[in-house]
Amino acid sequence: MNIFEKDKNYIANTYGRFPVEIVSGKGEIVKDQNGKEYIDLGSGIAVNTFGMADDEWVEAVTNQLKAFQHTSNLYYTNPCVSLAELICQKTGFKKVFFGNSGAEANECAIKVARKYGAEKKGSEYFNIITLKNSFHGRTITTLAATGQDVFHKDFLPLTDGFLYAEANNLESIEKLVSENKVCAIMMETIQGEGGVNVLTKEFVEGAYKLCQKEDILLIIDEVQTGNGRTGKLYSYMHYDIVPDIFTTAKGLGAGLPIGAAVLNEKVENTLKASDHGSTFGGNPVCCAGAVNVLSRIDEKLLKEVEEKSNYIISELEKCEGVISVSGRGLMLGIETKKDAGEVIAKAMELGVLPLKAKNKVRLLPPLNISTENLQKAVEILKKAMI
Numbered sequence: 001m002n003i004f005e006k007d008k009n010y011i012a013n014t015y016g017r018f019p020v021e022i023v024s025g026k027g028e029i030v031k032d033q034n035g036k037e038y039i040d041l042g043s044g045i046a047v048n049t050f051g052m053a054d055d056e057w058v059e060a061v062t063n064q065l066k067a068f069q070h071t072s073n074l075y076y077t078n079p080c081v082s083l084a085e086l087i088c089q090k091t092g093f094k095k096v097f098f099g100n101s102g103a104e105a106n107e108c109a110i111k112v113a114r115k116y117g118a119e120k121k122g123s124e125y126f127n128i129i130t131l132k133n134s135f136h137g138r139t140i141t142t143l144a145a146t147g148q149d150v151f152h153k154d155f156l157p158l159t160d161g162f163l164y165a166e167a168n169n170l171e172s173i174e175k176l177v178s179e180n181k182v183c184a185i186m187m188e189t190i191q192g193e194g195g196v197n198v199l200t201k202e203f204v205e206g207a208y209k210l211c212q213k214e215d216i217l218l219i220i221d222e223v224q225t226g227n228g229r230t231g232k233l234y235s236y237m238h239y240d241i242v243p244d245i246f247t248t249a250k251g252l253g254a255g256l257p258i259g260a261a262v263l264n265e266k267v268e269n270t271l272k273a274s275d276h277g278s279t280f281g282g283n284p285v286c287c288a289g290a291v292n293v294l295s296r297i298d299e300k301l302l303k304e305v306e307e308k309s310n311y312i313i314s315e316l317e318k319c320e321g322v323i324s325v326s327g328r329g330l331m332l333g334i335e336t337k338k339d340a341g342e343v344i345a346k347a348m349e350l351g352v353l354p355l356k357a358k359n360k361v362r363l364l365p366p367l368n369i370s371t372e373n374l375q376k377a378v379e380i381l382k383k384a385m386i
């Protein structure tokens, strides 16, 4: 059997894959089984912040791997504490809980919110408002948080206590808050899986003010938008807000599994010993890699993200196959006249790997993609779009 047949035989059918086997890569270039090279505009879905097999990151990871790979959370490790310190220093937040994925980071945020609501107002204050068309993960609880019926339908009943407001409609949130006992509002500032929809300033800042007024926690899901992706270290920094909790995962590990719920002063001590845990959470190899990644996301890199973003937007807005471009930084969605699937197939044939989100072509290139390869990739995309 070849690899495609073996995969069909042995792997659960949860993924529709392209007939491409990735065998190696460096930076934004990936190579398939036939030696064909592609410019990667997906980064493993916003994960490979510095592309494939980045030298500095590989060194940080392998140095830790040679020292030791794992211990339990019964003992201290330097990479885990150093990463938490770095996140807090860069954001002003107070404490970090480490898990292994975006879903796990959100689960932690949800547990913190439930406990905070119960302690501050009473156990009936368990409801959490999320947004229609959001995406927060695949566990039963983070699916419940995800405001999209398509993900729910075969898995009912889901965890109770999630209410869905309309994105960019503050009245819809105000109504839910006034009619229900609510402990938190959770949102992505750019709905990634939902189609790269940017939330407006009025809406996010209005929700923040409402949270402050009603003593409701604001949770920002930065799993896709975080770690420099949108041109700021975390995307909430585009708004005049400071959330009580933000969650991060994908780009933090730059290719190794890690997730974190980052807690501000209102909730820094809500969880007590034994309230929550994770066997692999805070793994020293993942954390050593993440320390390297996070310490390299500086003003210079963020400025480059902005410049590359402006370049992509201005080039694609000129392209006659493009209807509109949404998003921020290097998280962009392109509505095309042609079907997005067709555009992607053509781009792949021509040597570029874009992603899809709903009916849009989605771009999440490595943040350090070279100008030369970015220009090449944009020219190929334009060809694929007309």
Ligand SMILES: *Cc1c(COP(=O)(O)O)cnc(C)c1O
Pocket (backbone or CB within 6 Å): 100, 101, 102, 103, 104, 106, 135, 136, 137, 138, 188, 192, 193, 221, 222, 223, 224, 225, 249, 250
């Ligand atoms: C990907 C994603 C998640 C889920 O992350 P996993 O690591 O797959 O569990 C949650 N929220 C957002 C916004 C995401 O993009």
